[in-house]
Amino acid sequence: MGTASIDPITLSVIQSGLQQVCDEMDLTFSRAAFSPVIAEANDRSDGIYSADDGALIAQGASGLPVFVGTMQYSTRVLIEMIATAKAAAPQPGDIYIVNDPYLGGTHLMDVRFAMPVYRDGAIFCWLSNTGHWPDTGGAVPGGFSASATAVEQEGLRLPPVRLFKQGVLDTEIYAIICSNIRVADQRIGDVKAQAAALLVGEKRLCRLLDRYGDATVTDAIAELRRRAAEQMRANIRLIPDGVYRSTAYVDSDGVVNEPLEIRLAVTAEDGELTFDFTGSSKPCMGPMNSVLATTLSSVYLAMRHIFPDVPISAGAFEPLTVIRPEGTFLDAHYPRPVSGCAAEVSQRIAEAVFAALVAALPERVTASPAGSSGNFALGGFDPERGQGYVMYQISGGGYGGNADHDGLANGCSTIGISKAPPIEIMEQQYPVLYHRYALREGSGGAGRHRGGFGLDYEIELRRGQATASFVMDHGRFGPPGALGGRDGAPNRVTVTRDGVAMTPEHLSKAQDIPLKQGDRVRVETPGGGGYGDPLARDPQAVAEDVRLGRYSRAAAQAMFGVVLDAAGGVDAAGTASIRAPASAA
Known part of the structure; x- marks a missing residue:
């Protein structure tokens, strides 16, 4: 059956069916996971990928957008490794685990599972998901080592290996993993949740294939990809042909206290966009390097923000060409540390895209959002429970103002739709007390439409001892305003020990800060940039x-x-x- 013979109703039903498969995987993953960062914050994603090149077919609506490109990239790498016998040939029921950033990943805490779906003895497609594990070992609890100078200091790096062989967990590989991470006894819940999500996806997908036939669904997937590409090209033609430039800044790399520059030139020509990062800073010593897959995905998600009507599919990326930024910190190679790439550098890349295109598309592009995930990790020993813990906290910030209205207050990060875990859950699971959790009023940049407000929260350690680490950004520079709008308030972190308040040298990056009972950490996240002349408000x-x-x-x-x-x-x-x-x- 050719794509032309698929009637619009069948095509729409199959498209919705594929989306539903991914949404059910997302729901299964979150509901079964043990870790609050997955179960409550939804720092995870699930998707369907083609059998030949790993191209994205569908992704869960509640999954993190930053994974839209990285999971496609890592699935393609896995397929290539299997083809060249660098990875074992898959069997039905096999599930691969991988978190290697240089093989299409992000940071080591984002752990990917991939499983082939067989039909009539051949692989029809791959199902893949990513979940943020609270810890994968390394120098500091939580993996966000602000002073890391090599990836080994950030945690355990896993190449693609079969964690499940024909549906059975390989206990030897699992034991190796658990021997290299903290609070290992809790990981089995996340591992089984991640695997269960893929098994649910396989069952639902096979039901769809049984109903419409493999050939019809295959043709529908090809047609949906073609239409996504056409729709993206039509949207890009709204941008006048030309070259649009911008510069975004990362506060520092956590080691050298100097800003990093992201220089971007976007060329629009006949429905195609080319992104050139030539002139950006060289690879840095600290963990704010970005691997290629994350850089690509950051561009893709920025365009998804601008043109949200384009369906998620590999076709949506076809009109987008990203020139490989060789020799810059946006194309990291082993052993460069990368813990800040997915959560922070990715948002600076998206910010550069917004800043470049806001003048060309003033009705569609916003001023810069807070652009930081607020990665805060607390690791210690709870004497009351007699066990160790690793607490991971993400937080929102203000969105940028836009042509229609003020920015959203305390919105999720640019790269995802994950939410901060409820403070009641955090206080129940960990020995902490939240003294405040409120909007950071006044933090939005002034403009005709002002930026949204960030978040202001303060945590006290109730008992025992712990170490605090955080990798954030926008502490030196607030989110830029657009078209005459003012910048939003910058990130501010204050650590109070023995009643004495201090600000870290790198403002929003530090690691291994010792805390004891009664010590506090306060985080005030950025407000969004303002849009338009403030005097026109x-x-x-x-x-x-x-x-x-x-x-x-x-x-x-x-x-x-x-x-x-x-x-x-x-x-x-x-x-x-x-x-x-x-x-x-």
Whole structure:
């Protein structure tokens, strides 16, 4: 059957069916996992990939977008390794495990499983998923070693090996893994959840294939890929042909306290985009290098933000060409450390894409969002429970303002839709107490539409001793505004030990900070960048922000040029007369 013979209704039903398979895998994974970062925060993803080249067919709607490119890349690498006999030939029921960043991964904590789906004795497709394990060994609990200078310091690196052989867990390989990670006794829950998600996916997919036939589904997949490519090209043609440039900055690499530059030139020509990062900083000593797969995926997810109507498929990436950024920190090779690539550098890459294209697509592109996952790991020993633990906390921040409205407050990171675990769950699982968990009001950049607000939380260690490590960003530079908007407030981390507050040398990056009972860590995440001239903001919107306590009257005047009367209102009949020059503040 050719693609032309598939009627639109059947095509739509198959497309929805493939999506449902991935969504059920996502749901199974989260509900069965032990770790709060997966079960509550949904730091995971599931997808279907082609048997010949690993091309993305479908991905779960609640999976992290940053995995949209990396899982495709790692599946392709696995297929190539099997073809060249560098990996064992798969059998039905085999499940491979891999977290090697240089083979299409992100950082070592993102562990991938891949399983072939057989039909009539041949591989029809691959199912794959990724879950963030709270720890994979390395120098610090949680794997976010801000001072790492080699990948071995970040944790255990796994090439593609069959963790399950014909459906049976290889206990020897599993024992090797558990012998090299912390709180190993809890990993079996995540391992079984990850495998169960793939088995559920196989069952649901085979049901779809049985209903419509392998040939019909194969033709539908090809047609959906073709249509996604056409739709992306049509959207790209909204961008006038030309070259668009931008520069984004990473605070530091965690070792050398100097900014890293991401230089981007985007060339638009006849429905195609070419992304050139020539001139970006060289590979760095610390963990803020990005592997190629993550760099590619960062570009793809940025375009997904701009054109969200394009279905997720390998076809959506076909009109996008990323020139390999050889010789830069965006194309890391062994043994460069990479723990910050997926959660932080990826968001700076997306930020560079937004900044390059906002002038060309002002109605579609926003000012920069907070752009940090707020990776905070706490590892220690709980004397009350008599066991060790590794706590991993992610946090949201403000979104950038846009042409239609203010930015969202405390939104998830640019790279995903993961959410912070509920504080009740964290306090139940770990010996911590949250003293605050609130919006960081006033942190959004001023603009015609202001940026959204970040998050302000503070954690106290209740008992025992622990070490704190974090790899974040936007501590030196706040998220940039767009089209005249002001930058959002930068990230701020404060550690209080024995009643004395301190800020880390690298602002939002540090590792192995010793804490004892009563010590605290406070994190104030970035606000989003402002969009448009702050003096063009509706004075009534400014008055409402002041009424709700988001800004003081003085800040409203300094940031937006709005002078409020004694009652906190504005003269609607004479708004032009109440504008005052905005100060440098």
